[in-house]
Amino acid sequence: DAGVIQSPRHEVTEMGQEVTLRCKPISGHNSLFWYRQTMMRGLELLIYFNNNVPIDDSGMPEDRFSAKMPNASFSTLKIQPSEPRDSAVYFCASSQGGGFASYEQYFGPGTRLTVT
């Protein structure tokens, strides 16, 4: 299995621009999570989907952030407009819940976002 795939791995953009981060979860997993990691705030859960439906988006910082999961194999996290304080590493993770699952999450390599 290729694991969780994220693109791009690095993104540098100017303040005010739109940024789209992409994630492909592990095939067969029914839950997908978006996290943000910074030195100041550590690892924060932004939003998670179960069976492609957003379940909890209470961690999304503000309306500038939006996430979609149009199908079981793809999700996007969009920031519009971006601001310097959005600079962070964004991780996508997936897991298989229900039944005899043990609920561990598998993380992608992350996207390092720099907003200048």
Add this chain to the structure above:
Amino acid sequence: AQSVTQLGSHVSVSEGALVLLRCNYSSSVPPYLFWYVQYPNQGLQLLLKYTSAATLVKGINGFEAEFKKSETSFHLTKPSAHMSDAAEYFCAVRGNNNAGNMLTFGGGTRLMVKP
């Protein structure tokens, strides 16, 4: 509600010494517990997990953790540290949401290994 406390944001050991990283949790449901490791510029990687079977759990790279219900602890240990163990370690507990698949992470402990 679930929570995880990792005592010590930084731990320094000498190569060959015992590694002990502390994790205490609270959970309103029978806990599933996890340790993850993050190497520089990489994502989090699962080290080991406790899912209500054996209380002593062995993971990758020689790490193990013991679930102690009476102490609500799940400390991570390794008998002999190696330079390659230098990384950040996160303890996590399963949430009690309906799907049961959210994880609550601790703040992380950065392990430094001195030659």
